[in-house]
Amino acid sequence: MFTGRIGELGAIEQIKGDVLHVRAPKSADRVHDGGSACVNGVRLTVRPVDGLLEAVLSTETRRRSTFDALAAGDPVNVETPLQVGDPLDGHLVQGYVDAVGKVIRIDDEGGARRIWLRPPQRLLDRLLAKSPIALDGVSVTIAEVLRDRISVVLLPMTRSATTLGDLKAGDRVNLELDLVGRLAEKAHPSAVGKALPRLPWAGRVDGRSGVEKVLRQLAAGGGVIVWDPETEGEGDVIFAGARLRPESFTFLLTEVCGFPAVPCAPEVLRRLEIAAMPGEGDRQGTAWSIPVDLAAGTGTGVSAAERAATVRKLADPDATAKDFLRPGHVFPLAARPGLLADRSGHTEATVALCAAAGLPPVGVCCEVMNPDGTMAGSADLEVAALRWGMPVVDMADLKAWL
Numbered sequence: 001m002f003t004g005r006i007g008e009l010g011a012i013e014q015i016k017g018d019v020l021h022v023r024a025p026k027s028a029d030r031v032h033d034g035g036s037a038c039v040n041g042v043r044l045t046v047r048p049v050d051g052l053l054e055a056v057l058s059t060e061t062r063r064r065s066t067f068d069a070l071a072a073g074d075p076v077n078v079e080t081p082l083q084v085g086d087p088l089d090g091h092l093v094q095g096y097v098d099a100v101g102k103v104i105r106i107d108d109e110g111g112a113r114r115i116w117l118r119p120p121q122r123l124l125d126r127l128l129a130k131s132p133i134a135l136d137g138v139s140v141t142i143a144e145v146l147r148d149r150i151s152v153v154l155l156p157m158t159r160s161a162t163t164l165g166d167l168k169a170g171d172r173v174n175l176e177l178d179l180v181g182r183l184a185e186k187a188h189p190s191a192v193g194k195a196l197p198r199l200p201w202a203g204r205v206d207g208r209s210g211v212e213k214v215l216r217q218l219a220a221g222g223g224v225i226v227w228d229p230e231t232e233g234e235g236d237v238i239f240a241g242a243r244l245r246p247e248s249f250t251f252l253l254t255e256v257c258g259f260p261a262v263p264c265a266p267e268v269l270r271r272l273e274i275a276a277m278p279g280e281g282d283r284q285g286t287a288w289s290i291p292v293d294l295a296a297g298t299g300t301g302v303s304a305a306e307r308a309a310t311v312r313k314l315a316d317p318d319a320t321a322k323d324f325l326r327p328g329h330v331f332p333l334a335a336r337p338g339l340l341a342d343r344s345g346h347t348e349a350t351v352a353l354c355a356a357a358g359l360p361p362v363g364v365c366c367e368v369m370n371p372d373g374t375m376a377g378s379a380d381l382e383v384a385a386l387r388w389g390m391p392v393v394d395m396a397d398l399k400a401w402l
């Protein structure tokens with residue numbers, strides 16, 4: 001049994017026929033002849049020889065892991081078995097590869113790095129956000145599970161102590177499910193049992209626990225739907241500005257189809273010197289502000305990538321007035337100072353949700369419009385939420401629990 005805490009960054013010394021030699025002196029000192037070591041997430045029976053770990057690779061191991069592509073000189077993550085009294089700092093890892101996934105994208109987020117991976121669908125269906133997974137033997141937490149991909153966030157320490165720091169788009173990685181999750185699946189073998197853990201994330205959620213699920217979804221970069229039956233009779237998809245990806249903006253424009261606007265806390269707009277739009281305002285008292293573009297942009301400011309970059313800059317606590325051109329194509333809205341206590345608008349709901357999720361008080365909201373151009377009602381929102389894998393929460397619940 002292993003923990004996914006890498007003891008040593010080793011290197012492939014040579015692969016000759018089916019015999020593998022890994023240079024890993026620290027690990028070689030700890031294992032005995034016929035003992036095991038976990039190399040890039042694969043449990044191997046090893047023999048220590050002069051600072052090397054020697055192992056015989058079966059065809060099965062090569063076929064089911066990335067070992068088919070390893071070559072001399074490649075760095076590898078090495079862990080020796082957990083011993084009684086060792087700290088269980090990661091999670092329980094067995095060194096059995098469930099599937100090989102592909103890195104499809106890497107986003108640097110300040111000091112952290114988000115790795116997007118596409119596992120095979122059969123594995124993806126079994127993964128849960130905020131649960132552990134072993135990536136080339138390294139214990140990491142799944143940040144998000146989307147329709148066709150997952151993301152994990154790597155801190156600098158993990159990047160420097162393991163091979164994960166060198167991952168690039170196109171690389172393949174060995175994936176192992178969390179043992180506890182695997183056992184829980186056994187306890188609920190029916191299709192309903194398998195679907196249950198996913199259900200709370202999609203469709204109507206209520207009460208305090210519903211609001212907490214919504215906050216977790218936003219913090220992980222996902223979208224949520226807020227239904228306002230009282231004032232507007234409309235539902236908006238909301239994303240946190242600091243976590244907004246270009247794909248999410250494309251989704252708003254092509255699937256949600258309303259008018260994307262960017263609710264901001266009033267102090268953000270004051271700091272960025274973004275003035276209110278002149279005029280009486282609309283019937284709902286929405287506080288429109290002068291639209292902006294990112295000054296550092298090079299295009300028209302309209303593409304999803306450019307608008308998402310403008311939103312992320314609005315959410316950046318270090319942004320200044322000079323970072324924006326006026327007028328532009330991204331429409332900030334000013335939230336009332338008391339947020340939902342002052343006004344039950346999607347503007348205030350967006351800002352209150354971002355703040356409660358521990359993020360800068362800036363987000364995007366966009367009304368859900370049906371394909372026939374009418375605004376989505378409660379039943380339409382339920383259907384859309386299940387299709388998009390999003391929770392729907394009522395404005396009244398946000399007022400009660402935020």
Ligand SMILES: O=C(CO)[C@H](O)[C@H](O)COP(=O)(O)O
Nearest residue numbers: 236261284286345346347365
């Ligand atoms: O753009 C809008 C209305 O004009 C949107 O409905 C948006 O949801 C924010 O507005 P409000 O705070 O009034 O709900």
